[in-house]
Amino acid sequence: MRVAIAIVALVLGSIVFHLLSPWWQTPLASNWDSIDSALHITLLICAIAFVSLNLFLALAIVRFRHRPGSRAHYAPESPRLEKTLTFWTGLGIVGMLAPGLVAWGKYVDVPKDAAVVEAIGQQWQWTFRYPGPDGVLGTAGVQYMTPDNPFGVNPLDPFGRDDILVQGNELHLPKGKSVKLVLRSKDVLHDFYVPEFRAKMDLVPGLVTYFWMTPTTIGTFDILCAELCGVGHHEMRGKVVVEPRESFEAWLGQQESFNQLLAMSSPDAVTEMFRKANSCSTPATWGVR
Amino acid sequence: MATTIADDLRPMHHPKTWVGKYVWSQDHKVIAIQYGVTAIAIGLVALVLSVLMRLQLGFPGLFPWIQPENYLQYVSMHGMIMVVYLLTALLLGGFGNYMIPLMIGARDMVFPFVNMLSYWIYLLSVLVLVSGFFVPGGPTGAGWTLYPPQAISEGTPGNQWGIVTMLGSLAIFIIAFTMGGLNYVTTVLQARTRGMTLMRMPLTVWGIFIASIMGLLAFPALFVAAIMMLLDHLLGSSFFMPAMMTMGQESSTQGGSPLLFQHLFWFFGHPEVYIVALPAFGIVSDLISVHARKNIFGYRMMVWAIVVIGGLSFLVWAHHMYVSGMNPYFGFFFATSTLIIAIPTAIKVYNWLLTLWRGDIHLRVPMLFAIAFLFTFIHGGLTGLFLGNVSVDVPLSDTFFVVGHFHMVMGVSPILVIFGAIYHWYPKITGRMWNETLGQIHFWVTFLGVYAVYLPMHYLGILGVPRRYYALGETSFIPESAHLANEAISVAAIVVFAAQFLFFYNMIWSYFRGPKADPNPWGAASLEWQTPETPPGHGNWGPRLPTVYRWAYDYSVPHAARDFIAQNEPPSADAPSEEVLP
Numbered sequence: 085m086r087v088a089i090a091i092v093a094l095v096l097g098s099i100v101f102h103l104l105s106p107w108w109q110t111p112l113a114s115n116w117d118s119i120d121s122a123l124h125i126t127l128l129i130c131a132i133a134f135v136s137l138n139l140f141l142a143l144a145i146v147r148f149r150h151r152p153g154s155r156a157h158y159a160p161e162s163p164r165l166e167k168t169l170t171f172w173t174g175l176g177i178v179g180m181l182a183p184g185l186v187a188w189g190k191y192v193d194v195p196k197d198a199a200v201v202e203a204i205g206q207q208w209q210w211t212f213r214y215p216g217p218d219g220v221l222g223t224a225g226v227q228y229m230t231p232d233n234p235f236g237v238n239p240l241d242p243f244g245r246d247d248i249l250v251q252g253n254e255l256h257l258p259k260g261k262s263v264k265l266v267l268r269s270k271d272v273l274h275d276f277y278v279p280e281f282r283a284k285m286d287l288v289p290g291l292v293t294y295f296w297m298t299p300t301t302i303g304t305f306d307i308l309c310a311e312l313c314g315v316g317h318h319e320m321r322g323k324v325v326v327e328p329r330e331s332f333e334a335w336l337g338q339q340e341s342f343n344q345l346l347a348m349s350s351p352d353a354v355t356e357m358f359r360k361a362n363s364c365s366t367p368a369t370w371g372v373r
Numbered sequence: 374m375a376t377t378i379a380d381d382l383r384p385m386h387h388p389k390t391w392v393g394k395y396v397w398s399q400d401h402k403v404i405a406i407q408y409g410v411t412a413i414a415i416g417l418v419a420l421v422l423s424v425l426m427r428l429q430l431g432f433p434g435l436f437p438w439i440q441p442e443n444y445l446q447y448v449s450m451h452g453m454i455m456v457v458y459l460l461t462a463l464l465l466g467g468f469g470n471y472m473i474p475l476m477i478g479a480r481d482m483v484f485p486f487v488n489m490l491s492y493w494i495y496l497l498s499v500l501v502l503v504s505g506f507f508v509p510g511g512p513t514g515a516g517w518t519l520y521p522p523q524a525i526s527e528g529t530p531g532n533q534w535g536i537v538t539m540l541g542s543l544a545i546f547i548i549a550f551t552m553g554g555l556n557y558v559t560t561v562l563q564a565r566t567r568g569m570t571l572m573r574m575p576l577t578v579w580g581i582f583i584a585s586i587m588g589l590l591a592f593p594a595l596f597v598a599a600i601m602m603l604l605d606h607l608l609g610s611s612f613f614m615p616a617m618m619t620m621g622q623e624s625s626t627q628g629g630s631p632l633l634f635q636h637l638f639w640f641f642g643h644p645e646v647y648i649v650a651l652p653a654f655g656i657v658s659d660l661i662s663v664h665a666r667k668n669i670f671g672y673r674m675m676v677w678a679i680v681v682i683g684g685l686s687f688l689v690w691a692h693h694m695y696v697s698g699m700n701p702y703f704g705f706f707f708a709t710s711t712l713i714i715a716i717p718t719a720i721k722v723y724n725w726l727l728t729l730w731r732g733d734i735h736l737r738v739p740m741l742f743a744i745a746f747l748f749t750f751i752h753g754g755l756t757g758l759f760l761g762n763v764s765v766d767v768p769l770s771d772t773f774f775v776v777g778h779f780h781m782v783m784g785v786s787p788i789l790v791i792f793g794a795i796y797h798w799y800p801k802i803t804g805r806m807w808n809e810t811l812g813q814i815h816f817w818v819t820f821l822g823v824y825a826v827y828l829p830m831h832y833l834g835i836l837g838v839p840r841r842y843y844a845l846g847e848t849s850f851i852p853e854s855a856h857l858a859n860e861a862i863s864v865a866a867i868v869v870f871a872a873q874f875l876f877f878y879n880m881i882w883s884y885f886r887g888p889k890a891d892p893n894p895w896g897a898a899s900l901e902w903q904t905p906e907t908p909p910g911h912g913n914w915g916p917r918l919p920t921v922y923r924w925a926y927d928y929s930v931p932h933a934a935r936d937f938i939a940q941n942e943p944p945s946a947d948a949p950s951e952e953v954l955p
Contacts, residue, residue, distance in 0.1 A: 087736060087744055094748065094824060107832040107858065109768075110850045123765045130755040137722065137751050144729040145744065148665075149736060155936060156667040156929035157731035165727070166674055166720065173719045180762055181712045185705060187764035192701040206618065207528045226618050267698075270618045272523035273631060275696065275771060279837030279850055282768040286698045288631055289522060290615025293698035306848045310771035310839050312516045314528030315441040318842040 088145035095138045102131075113280035113301035113326065115262075118187035120282065126180045133176065191283070194296040198262040203255065204235065205267070205274035205287040208316030210307055211235065212255045216246030216341060226270055226289075227364045232353035236270070237342050239354075240361045245346075248339045253322035255307065258332040262298045275311035278324055286311050299326040380917050385480060387911060399485035400911050401470045404492050406802075408466030411492075415499050416459035422451040424870050431863025433844045441843040442530035445514030448841055449531075450505070452517025453539065456645065457546060458499055460787055464652040465550070465588065466495060468794060469557050469581040471802065475901035476578050478566025478919045478941075480912045482556045491552035498546035501538055508534035516841060518642075521613040521634050525606040527620040536606060540599040547592045547599075554592075557585040566900075568921035572676065573940070575899045575925040576669060579676055580655020583683040584648045590687070591644035598637035605629065635697055639690035646783050647686040651679055653787040654721060656794045657743050659925075661725055663797075663897045664740035665732030666936050668926035671724045678717040685714045695766045704763040711761035718754055722747070733929065733936070737895075738812035742793030745820040746786050753782025756831060771841075774834025777827045785823045792819070792876070799880070800890030804907050807887055811879040815872055822869035829858045898937045899925040 112120055148156075202213040202221055213235060215221045222237050222244015229236035234251075237244045257263055267276055269287035276295075277284040285295040307322035327335070346354055388394040395403060426447045429439045470488065474481055482488045505512035514530030515523055523529045524536050531539075561582045565574070574582075601612040605626070613634040614626035662669040669675060691703050692711045725747055734740065756778040760766045769775065792815075800806050833855055838845065845851055892907040905915040919941040927938040 085736070087741055090821070091744070091748055094821075098828060101828060101832075105829075105832045106852060106854045107829075107836040109835055110837055119764050119767060122762065123759065123768070126759050126762055126765050130758055134751060134755055137726065138748060140726055141729070141744065141747055144726060144732070145734055145736070148729065148732045149734045150666075154733050156665060156733040158668070158929050158931050159670065159731065160668055160926075161671040161673065162727075163674075166671055166723070169723045170716060170720060173716050177712045177715055177758075180758060181709065184708060184762035184764050188701075188704050188708065191764055191767070192704070207620075226616050226623060229618065229623070272526060272528070272617075273520055277771070277839065279768070284767060284770065285696050288698040289617040290628075290630065291632070291698055304849070306850065308839055308848070312445070312518075312520070312523065312841045314523055315445065315514070315530060315843075316528065317445075318441070318839075318844055318846060321846070 085146065085149060088142040088149075091138055091142040091145070095135055095142075099131075099135070110279045111301070112282065113278075113299060113303065113305060114282060115298040115300060116187075116191075116282040118183070118190055122180075122183040122187045125183050129176050129180050191295070194264050194294070195262045198264040198296050200264050200266055201255070201257070202266045202268060203276050203287070204270065205276070205309065205313075205320070206270040207272065207314050208309070208320035210253050210255070210276075210320070210322035212250040213237075214248040214250070214336060214339070215243075216248050218243060218246055221266065222247050222342070224268070228357070228361055229270070230353065230356050230360055232349045233345075233357045235342075238361055238364075239342075239346065239357045245341070245343045247342045248336060249342060249345060250339055253307075255322060255324040256332055256335050257299050257324060257326050258329045259299055259302050259326050261329070262296060264294055264296045267293045267295075272313050273311045274309045274313050274320065277308045277310035278305050279308075280305045284310055299324075302326050302328065379480070385912050386485065397489060399481070399489045401474050401482045401485070401488060402802075402909065404488050405467050405470035407492050408462055408470060408495065409468075411496055411499060412459050412463040412467060415454055415502070416463070418503070419451045419454035419459060420870060420873065422447040422454075424867060426451065427863040427866040429843065431860045442511070442514055444843040445516070445841070446512050446530050446535070449514050449516050449519075449539075450512050453543075454502070455784060456517065456649070457543070458502060460649045460783070461550070461588070461645070462495060462546075463791060464649060464787065465557065465581060465585060466492065466553055468577070468652060468656065468791075469553070469585065471798070472577055472901060473557055473560050473581060474564070475904065475909060475913060476575050476899055476925075477561060477564065477569050478900050478914070478921060479560060479564035480914060480918070483560045483564050484556050487552045488556050491549050491556065494545060494549035494552065498542045498549055501545060502542040505531065505535045505538035505542070508538060510534050513539045518635075518638060519602070520638075521602060521605065521629075521631050522615070522617060522619075522626075525602065525614075526617075526624070537603065540603050540606075543599045544596055544603075547596045550588055550592055554585040554589045557581060558589070566918045566921060569900075569940075572673070573921060573924045576655040576658040576672070576675055576679070577652070578655065579679050580651040580653070580658075583679050584651040587644045587651070587683050587686065588648050591641045591648065593641075594637045595641035598634055598641070601637075602634065632694075632697060632699055635694055635699075636691070639693045640687075642693065643690040644683075644686045647682055649783055649787050651683060653746070653790040654679065657746050657790045658721075658725065658728075659897075659899065660739050660743040660790075660793050660797055661728050662926055662928065663895050663899075664737060664743070665729050665734045666896075666928045667728055667732040668924075668928050669724065670727040670730075671720075672924065672926060674720060675724055678721050681717045682714060685710065685717070689714060689761075692761050692763070692766070695763050696770050708761060708763035712758065715754070715758060715761075722751060722754070735895075737796075738807075738809065738816055739793040739797035739895075741813075741816045741820075742789050742796065745816070746789040746793065748820075749781055749789060749823070750786040753778060753780075753786055757782055768837070769834055771839055772834035773830045773838045773840055776840050777830030777834060780830075781827050785827065789820070792816075795880070797895070798901075799883070800894050800907075801892075801901060801904075802908055803884050803887075804890055805883050805887035806890040806894065807879050807883040811875050815875045815879065818872035818875075819869055822865050822872065825865040826862050826869065829862055833858060896935070896937045898923075898927050898939050900940050903939050903941050 309320035611629035
């Protein structure tokens with residue numbers, strides 16, 4: 085009996101907790117309202133199942149708890165009832181899965197006009213690279229890295245010369261412009277995670293991964309690492325500044341390009357960069373769109 | 374093999390010395406206890422580690438000796454111990470060993486010597502695992518998932534020695550499991566007594582049987598992954614290691630794939646969830662049926678649900694990898710297969726509830742734990758739908774929502790079943806009865822306590838609080854109240870931790886001082902309660918094996934004298950047999 089009361093109390097308590105909880109999604113700052121809706125639909129269907137199943141459990145305990153002389157009903161199975169329940173469960177599953185897959189359909193479909201920006205992870209900081217006026221990122225990789233070329237941009241790739249390199253932990257994005265975030269890791273797994281954007285993706289050394297989104301709210305948000313990357317994992321922070329187009333352009337104009345970096349480096353350093361690049365097998369195609 | 378199914382007891386290898394009886398024992402019951410005690414002992418280490426984690430998360434800075442590397446080591450060791458060395462070993466090595474021969478009417482496992490080896494090799498794997506705490510650099514801190522490259526590169530605790538002991542221990546464990554698993558499967562298939570058809574077996578045996586088959590198919594993936602990572606680490610191969618930088622230096626590795634490891638790991642790791650869950654499903658079915666004095670509702674459907682879940686669970690592994698950087702189009706397939714698995718799982722839940730309906734529910738401690746399991750499993754199962762539903766997973770992955778979900782579904786739920794099962798079978802295993810009051814207190818604190826621990830975690834996760842963080846630090850989106858939640862969770866966790874000592878006290882005290890138990894105190898129909906001796910002697914059945922005439926669920930049969938009919942009770946004219954079912 086007490087356990088039935090406890091079940092009812094926990095169900096009601098969970099609902100009250102849900103309604104009063106100060107912990108809920110951060111305000112959405114990207115186009116991914118479809119992810120939020122899929123989450124809300126899933127929550128609603130699951131909540132209905134949670135409440136009804138547990139109340140049924142409590143009711144069964146109250147009604148059929150042992151009393152002197154009581155005896156259970158003998159009923160091995162009921163294929164009809166089981167089929168009915170399977171049908172309704174299937175319907176609930178479809179109700180959740182459909183909006184989930186529709187949202188995923190958008191997630192994997194990067195708009196053709198999305199701007200490309202690269203986020204690079206390393207233990208335990210973020211750096212960023214913009215493609216420059218040509219709109220194409222030059223090839224890059226750890227095989228091209230030297231102390232003076234920390235981004236590992238291939239100096240032989242003409243598309244890379246105008247790339248804009250951002251050393252700080254700060255990413256700037258113009259509001260309202262779709263962006264394909266191309267992700268690259270220099271060392272271990274990381275994950276580019278901005279709670280307000282909802283979207284996230286792992287950075288995998290040896291691979292270039294990506295996701296896309298459109299920032300919709302002006303403001304500054306935290307970038308966190310969401311894939312365990314060693315002792316500094318919790319301190320791997322960055323900031324993303326979403327701002328109007330004009331101030332974004334102004335900020336971008338102040339950043340250093342790879343050409344400028346080459347110009348400022350000592351001749352020895354530049355020689356070393358080219359020596360390293362020449363010793364790599366040259367890729368047949370240049371640039372990453 | 375012949376001895377396990379023979380009526381004649383004499384060919385059995387009867388131990389003559391104390392050591393032969395209790396140490397190098399080939400008796401499945403002794404091996405089960407050895408497995409169980411070892412698993413619970415190492416589980417206690419994991420329990421302490423979880424308290425240490427909660428101390429850091431609830432009261433950051435208060436314990437300066439918990440550094441980030443220590444925290445990550447606690448996380449990693451806690452996870453691996455709980456999943457593999459406690460849950461898998463206890464449910465299959467412990468309950469599997471004890472229950473299979475008794476429930477199917479065999480004298481022992483079909484390969485008693487291999488069974489004994491299985492335990493000792495398991496013990497070796499535990500010792501190698503524990504040695505990780507004492508090697509230079511301490512145990513691995515790569516998370517229980519051990520993802521490369523960081524598991525074997527700079528910046529991760531235990532990347533030199535700790536990871537070697539971990540991988541070595543896993544490989545040894547898998548050898549031990551294979552010996553046990555082959556035994557369980559063969560015994561179920563070959564050593565059932567007269568009349569014990571497959572469709573008359575208790576669901577406990579079905580759950581353990583299918584879980585063992587799954588383990589035999591899934592663990593090899595982890596085995597090769599462990600061996601390949603050991604080669605990468607010790608011999609400098611590049612199975613999982615791409616060209617990369619490590620602490621400012623270019624690595625000598627090239628061309629390996631970190632994603633390959635993740636696929637191998639989860640090809641094992643997802644079935645592993647069900648390797649733990651299916652025995653728990655089976656056991657809880659029997660607890661509910663016995664204590665509700667009613668047959669399990671829809672037995673045939675329950676069996677098929679176990680089989681289907683077992684099969685499907687091999688097709689869903691990459692739902693752990695939606696944001697791993699694998700081809701995103703996989704998401705469509707794995708989300709669909711994952712949500713389909715919810716259907717047979719939901720059927721199981723309905724049938725448990727329908728078993729209670731119109732039952733005669735005795736709310737004894739084992740039943741209370743079974744009911745608590747239903748509540749936590751419904752909760753944990755439903756939150757799994759969020760994470761399986763690919764796009765919904767994206768904001769939630771690697772947050773505390775995941776932590777809340779998997780603890781609810783594969784931590785709390787099976788452990789509640791294990792508690793229920795220990796209370797349920799304790800009188801048969803020891804011949805004595807535990808203390809009811811202590812059992813009740815243990816139940817209430819544990820049940821309410823774990824919900825207080827895990828419910829708020831889901832909300833922290835929806836807020837976006839990431840997991841595996843030593844400290845949350847300064848962020849713009851985590852309010853002060855979230856730190857308060859962490860404090861409350863830690864207090865609840867410590868209370869639950871403390872309550873477990875009531876359980877241990879109760880079990881140990883009752884073993885020596887508890888009142889003598891009735892051989893069948895719950896009035897159960899299944900075979901393990903019908904042994905001539907309690908606890909069962911070597912060979913289980915005395916001079917003649919039992920003959921089975923009915924399924925394990927003849928409870929409250931109309932017109933029968935008692936409210937249960939034992940499986941080995943011959944049909945009589947006035948009591949209808951079980952032939953309502955095929």
